[in-house]
Amino acid sequence: GQQLNQSPQSMFIQEGEDVSMNCTSSSIFNTWLWYKQEPGEGPVLLIALYKAGELTSNGRLTAQFGITRKDSFLNISASIPSDVGIYFCAGFNAGNNRKLIWGLGTSLAVNP
């Protein structure tokens, strides 16, 4: 089935650094979602985006719905150790509102 291209696959950064990750698709999406999964837990919704160009923040996290509607970006500013986890992008394809498509995740490690 269709999957989103999420990059980078993993990141290892120093505490205090900013982080950027992105998600791309070959088709147009009308919803982008960003989730975080911590070890032993289910994914938790961080940010939801519904309009092209939309920029939404949640604390130190900012996500954008790409203008082409084929990509989305997540930025984390001033990273802290508790940002560790796997970040997943997901979205609804404009041609199929029923099935949520997922990326394979970006694994983030933060060195204190």
Place this chain on the structure above:
Amino acid sequence: DSGVTQTPKHLITATGQRVTLRCSPRSGDLSVYWYQQSLDQGLQFLIQYYNGEERAKGNILERFSAQQFPDLHSELNLSSLELGDSALYFCASSPRTGRSNYGYTFGSGTRLTVV
């Protein structure tokens, strides 16, 4: 607490056996989704139920089946288990089917180990 309850949290069973995983969705949510997550893998969509009816199927094996009951809780049945079925199984719920303003709310998962 996300409001989505999954039991059991851990399950160890032998190959060839059958197990049932249970999920209670968040109060008011009508849709239930089942996902499988293997080690170092992303989330693989298995199946979705909406208000008691099957709504969408993903990469679900024929040995696996699910149902959603009138009280909206759901069960995922895994039979003739193989070593490769060892994984985390997540249940998620949402208020309705398809695109919504709430995304999906996930439970904490059931870790299945087949030995």
